[in-house]
Amino acid sequence: MIPRFAFLKLMQGFGRSSSWHRIMRPDDANIVGNVHGGIILKMIEEAGCIIGTRHCNTQNGDRCLAALVRVEKTEFLSPVFIGEVAHVTAEITYTSKHSLEVQVKVMAENILTGAKKLANKAALWYVPCSLQNVDKIMEVPPIKYDSTEKEEEGRKRYETQKMERLETKARIEEVVPPPPNPDDLPKEKHSVGFSQSSLIHLVGPSDCTLHNYVHGGVTMKLMDEVAGIVAARHCNTNIVTASVDAINFHRKIMKGCVVTVTGRLTFVSNKSMEIEVLVDATSLVEAEKGKYRAVSAFFTFISLDKHNRPLPVPPLKINGEEEQRRFEEGNARYLHNKAKRLAEKQQQ
Amino acid sequence: MIPRFAFLKLMQGFGRSSSWHRIMRPDDANIVGNVHGGIILKMIEEAGCIIGTRHCNTQNGDRCLAALVRVEKTEFLSPVFIGEVAHVTAEITYTSKHSLEVQVKVMAENILTGAKKLANKAALWYVPCSLQNVDKIMEVPPIKYDSTEKEEEGRKRYETQKMERLETKARIEEVVPPPPNPDDLPKEKHSVGFSQSSLIHLVGPSDCTLHNYVHGGVTMKLMDEVAGIVAARHCNTNIVTASVDAINFHRKIMKGCVVTVTGRLTFVSNKSMEIEVLVDATSLVEAEKGKYRAVSAFFTFISLDKHNRPLPVPPLKINGEEEQRRFEEGNARYLHNKAKRLAEKQQQ
């Protein structure tokens, strides 16, 4: 049993929010100095994991780790550059019996001019998994809300995401694996097949939590990397991540797995590209388990000129019914998001 | 026992070849943007290890990892730059009872122009080591060949490399360790001692396989790094890896070892430098085991001007019989390779 005294000390010491800084390095960015969206996502998830794990260990019972189960739709509000300081603030904003919501904000500060801008705002859902038994979900200690309205809003966000997670769980199982990549046949420029790309990553110890499962942030970084290659191949310009749709982490990836990350264009508007990214995992040494789909998500990229102004994107050449169906679904998501943004603007 | 069903699924799912992509980052390259040969070698080996391990685990028996035992002579056909996408394709091209050959091809794609070029072609030999007992070599499931000629060509490559591995095994034992580096005495410019360099690396978890042995690709990357320092010190220009002679991995390096990698010039032609690289390992905590030579190889570097055109290389100043003997051996390898290239050209 942990003495009462220790608990009190913790409550004072940590609270529900934390903030910290990190300087952006050349390897975090593309050739023109824009920090990759994937690096930002990885920082956000590390912040959420730390604050969530801390919170869930302020109680009796098994020690546990907060495992990422969902990231809400995330928009990249302004670009971050090499040499800037990223200021990450994380706060626990809702707790249910077995999960918690962390809201994370990233400010980018130019240390030469002192200018600051909001780069990103994200909401992540975690569940505490016991260190003794990764499949045992622990209870989350409740937080105190500033007001009953805040608590009520949190409960609504909780219910909405829960429903969406169940829906995608059903959908994710039926997604067909991407076609193999026959290098022999040259693909027509601006077709889906032309820019489709895959990367492979052997999961090493530095990718993993104390449980020896891949950090959600590491997976998102790989996904952004592939999506960026697809986008750059399609328009041959400097491209940046504009937003990421909600991502649900249904199945874990263990140390020693090989992860294959595949990206393919689904939809293109005048100024944006939607890329579906599929993450498949296989255990190298337990081959009989087969390949399984661990995560999938839609990334939206835009193309920029040298002055960081959006450029028009070449239209996507569609081949076959399957691609047509995906294009129309992408178009629907695009129109839906556009209408939502407009409604939010009018509300303000 | 693994059910039959799982096997079938695997056969369809993976096949004998795979391909994937990776974008080149600033840390992968030298100051003028040329990606280091060592980075390419590391990617190639990772590809070989993944495809080899997958293949060897499609059978009953102990789970195993494919361990690199040999890389055939590898030429760097064209330079790769930061921001380009490296496209790696790997295929199993021959299987003996206890080893397999993987051929890997690296294409570099400029994503701004769409231009592609062949950067590298390599052949690697692996043996499957049991995860239960690293010294137990497993059997390799046979592949189906497209034709009996293909199989016959593979068998010839297999026999040749087997003989060469045995020969170098004998030779490697007698190589004298490099002289210590007394910093006090300034060395004459363009002498062997002037450019001789060493680096030391403490083997950490991210360098290692599931067996806790260093990945062959990690060792090759360190070797290329030292060879590059030697070459740059000799000619004070931008230098790049032109080729690497066949490397045999006779002895493994375990986690917790210190690796000392030493490079010294052996031969210099008008436009190229041959550098011998020696890798010695010592266990930090089992000092009584002593230092042992784990690998050695010859790297050839060329010197480039700003427009990536080859520059003349300063002649090497030879001191003593030992250096003279190594120079002549290097000259013989140089002439042999030149004649071979010429013969291959005439064949085409």
Added chain:
Amino acid sequence: MIPRFAFLKLMQGFGRSSSWHRIMRPDDANIVGNVHGGIILKMIEEAGCIIGTRHCNTQNGDRCLAALVRVEKTEFLSPVFIGEVAHVTAEITYTSKHSLEVQVKVMAENILTGAKKLANKAALWYVPCSLQNVDKIMEVPPIKYDSTEKEEEGRKRYETQKMERLETKARIEEVVPPPPNPDDLPKEKHSVGFSQSSLIHLVGPSDCTLHNYVHGGVTMKLMDEVAGIVAARHCNTNIVTASVDAINFHRKIMKGCVVTVTGRLTFVSNKSMEIEVLVDATSLVEAEKGKYRAVSAFFTFISLDKHNRPLPVPPLKINGEEEQRRFEEGNARYLHNKAKRLAEKQQQ
């Protein structure tokens, strides 16, 4: 028991000194190409750890690792740039019964011009901890000194550092934790609060020794990173590490901890800034242990123009008694160091 023969072999093979090279990469440096002081400190510590561990394992008894307990005051004598080769030489210069002193020298070599300069000289103290039981300190095999004067000088250095370590141990306990960082309130420019910064790091396997404790060099690198952010925020220019006061490593940090590194300006002279850096560790999963101060140190930074010439530093705005007291203590250290440097110059 280890056979006598092995010992002899070792004695010849290693001796008391080693030297090696490493090329500086883009990620090692800031945006104008200056290699971070923290990278140099990390290389120095790795060198000390390797040579110290080797030496302590040349005897019978438990296998052990050399753990860093103290780094003497270190001055960065000249800047190192991307593309240069760092030449690190380490030598064991004193052994007591349970500790040893390693002196490390870093030369930076411009491989394009061949020019070399002394970048850094440092002295580090290690104790050998048993691999069986990290709390068991082993005995250090004695070294042979070149002269009795050398031995006597070493003994004096040993006594001095021992006393200083005891003193700071007492002092470190009373240091108050830094105030939380309320982002809501904008801070006045050039005040202490304005530039105060923190970073957080989840300790992963690649940060750790075979004992699963963080390498001292990794901690110093993080400390330099935060100090650099503080300095850049204060003067909005290119800043570099000028020196680091003696650092004592009183408490270890284990794998799975979260490290919070906080930096705040304590003193500013015309041309230099003193930053106090505090390292606090918390175990993510053993929250009841609470947060503890693992290390603290003072870093001195200078501000440079494009030609690497020192620039004047904006004065520090002091708020409250606490900041005033720290400023005066910083001023005393500054004057003491200045007088010491002057005395050393006159001695030469």
